[in-house]
Amino acid sequence: MVIESSPTNLDPRIGTDGQSEHIDALIFDALVRRDEHFNIQPWLAQSWETPDPLTVVFHLRSGVHFHDGRPLSSKDVQWTIMSILNGKVPTVKSQAYRNVDHIDTPDPLTAVFHLKKADPGLLPSLSDGAIGIVPAGSGRDFGLHPIGSGPFRFVSQEQDKEVVIERNPMTWGTPPAIERVRFAVVPDSITRALELQKGSADIGVNALTADQVYAMRNDARIVVESGPGTILNYISFNTRDFVLKDARVRQAIAFAINRPLIVSALWRGRARIAESLLPTEHWAWSSNVDAHEYDPTRANALLDAAGFKRGRDGVRFHLTIKTSTDETGRTLAVVLQQQLRAIGIDLEVRSFEFATFYADIAKGAFQMYTLRWIGGNEDPDIFRYAYATASAPPHGANRGYYSNPEFDALVAEAAVTPSQSGRAAIYAKMQQIVAKELPAINLWYLDTVIVHNRRLRNVHLSSSGTFDFLREATVDQ
Template structure:
């Protein structure tokens, strides 16, 4: 039971939103974390948003038409203005996407624009995009890239890092400073109707218990995503709060470094997967509020093979596989030692400890290392880990499989004459046949043909078992009963704030 401390409630016309970590930027060209991308979309409106069917829908764009397999024509919605009152034009779209392609900017999204070879402002509201190869994922990618003002953001690389000049339903009234408080003010000339909530105060509250207390005492009215399943029980029965949930798109997984050592052997990796009672962890640690994963693509996704089964919990099979792989139990009863890295997040830490116990039962001595995410991320990029547990969110476009599993996506440090290589293949697997399937899927426009290719890819990935699929957690929102009209979607966007009201 949580007891709320006495604090002054938020002003009646201000929506208080709590987040668990600070956004690294509000410039969508650099935003990679979930919190940064969610907040950036409030400030810089993207051309499209993603619906609950996981398909793109026009937002800043009025329409996007395929002229031919290599050409898109984007028509902008009329009457939309940036926060400084200037109109959003085709030239601003050319600037935003063009700057992301420029190596001098250093956008982490640049590789997503590799096949975009020409941008042309046909008129004030029309943009022509030309590609050198079919790029079906591009329309989905657009939802993460808010359009920025050339007039303001071209001044320097960091001109719009903290207060982007966008056309979202809110503008930055106060940047995130030392007090870790961001204030957003309503903007009435966005692609959406004028917001009913005129001021949004976003505060970084890292401690989970403190976030709940602030919800209970009325200082905060909304927490999206940064919640644990046990939080629902903590606020149960509080009439001032409402809990909502949606089937999540965040893929939790256990990554195994396949570069060297015992984990380089596919049999060892498969044995580890069979030693984990994932269903028991879902029941105990997540209170049943998650769906078991068999792939990085969520159940019901149009490209996912719903017949694909996750690794079965079978510790006896795991023992036999480890023996066959040449790792028998030694005199002390253990086969080898494994470092399992995780973050300070309470759920991730508890999960890692549960996995360590399960693996110990089959003779794998697991040492759990709790790390700050930024430090852990640096090690992950260098391949300096044995295993780590983490989460991809949200999983929408199946081309994510290319980023996570293609050989070219293995991160590598800069070397003489070669820049650093970024990518999501942190487990370091290389499979030429899988590469070919993922490359063909990138070139294929037909949805049915793409789905068939991704299902073939899923089968190969499941066999390699370098990324053990765990679960898709339900997305949770706790809001004040005073907040009405907030429609929680599968992508857990903050844009519904603009259609909400405080009663």
């Protein structure tokens, strides 16, 4: 399988990039899993109950063992979460469990979470992709030689070259049909396409450009499978910037972007227009928000009303957008540059190697940037993480320092509302606020696209672009 980059850390308590989380989900098991509508279902925990708002009791599945033969027990659940909270491992995931006070283990198959305050977001934070259960005693270097209980066990890894996993014969579920998987790190998309075409690689998930997928669609040796995905392209604004602090400017930029044209040209139609952070399949998604269809006349009127008149050269003001050196990110920025020029905005594009780019946006050193949400936008707590005043770096991803007291009050209300229907109504209000004020522009949800050779069968698409299909896929010999 070809992947774009090495996982940053295979300790599920630490790794937050897409490669780490997708491979971790094969090596480790979570307490619970999310279904296609992102509702919580049993996994390691066969059941749970909440005797009061501050207590959650999990009943674990019996007969589960780690890859080294140790039985998985409630002590391992306790260690996994508390090692995050007590600083035994360096991780940004501690915010997800900030409301956990302590965990009791009255017997090997019972874990009792005691909370500081009610937290409806706890279960999603304990689900697949968010965390996996590690053996008690796992330390800071655990990610170099991870030991989980999942359907595959870790074999080896070499930075910027490969990660190798193999079938776990002791899995408590159905053993995978595939015996061994090598994740080959191939940063260049052209090389990834060539590896797939010549058969030296079997599969890639969201690993090729839309043009490459289009070119390979009629190759008799290749199968292209695609479906609606949840990965979200977005543009974020620095709301403390002199120009961008005016919501009318942010709205004007949204109306100036011809998203259907970009989806058609850059993505060959393999994307869905987005107006919310949440995917449309999500139980908390709301359609009752301001839409931003392409309307340059309205965009010009908003900029005029905000006091930014055109100069003699037709330019109202200058902005800079930052992106990584990823090919599609740079191409998107150039298209935005062209489209914003039509409404009098001179947009400068600056692209950087990913580590430098991410360091800049994490400390707020930008006016605009474009990036993707991968997985994080499947949990409605994303609204707190991305837009709450208290989530400004280093406490969250509110990198543009957006602040709205009404929005913050809704975040606090959602945190203590027990019913899903009640929280859905609150999240609908949040979506209305951010769709109006636009601390960021949600562009489109990318389709999940899997390209594989024909000997690989029983490949099931995941809207999240995960590698879970490897649990059930088969290979013709």
